[in-house]
Amino acid sequence: MSYTTDPNHPDLVRRDDDAPRKQAETYLVLSEEERAKGFIRPVRRSYKHTICGTVTTMGMAIAETYARDPQFYTGTYCCGCQMHRPLSEFTWEPDGSLVGS
Numbered sequence: 001m002s003y004t005t006d007p008n009h010p011d012l013v014r015r016d017d018d019a020p021r022k023q024a025e026t027y028l029v030l031s032e033e034e035r036a037k038g039f040i041r042p043v044r045r046s047y048k049h050t051i052c053g054t055v056t057t058m059g060m061a062i063a064e065t066y067a068r069d070p071q072f073y074t075g076t077y078c079c080g081c082q083m084h085r086p087l088s089e090f091t092w093e094p095d096g097s098l099v100g101s
């Protein structure tokens, strides 16, 4: 898996899944320069999918992107369901607040 700061990268997943699929090859993140401007939320590495209860842990670049800009993403990947789903279905571990809030 790799990261890009290019929102038009051809490998990016642009919609939620309704059937299992592999995790995307490439994920969009904010640039290191943008992330270095400061976090407005704690950096959290794991979230729980409230539909199935599975906890997924993500890479630091994505965790820091959420911390800098909580509304940057509209959906995320669940390792249990193997689907990209809307953020409203996920809560942060361990504090339980809604991902994207």
Ligand SMILES: [Zn+2]
Residues within 6 Å of the ligand: 049, 051, 052, 053, 054, 078, 079, 080, 081, 082
């Ligand atoms: Zn799930």
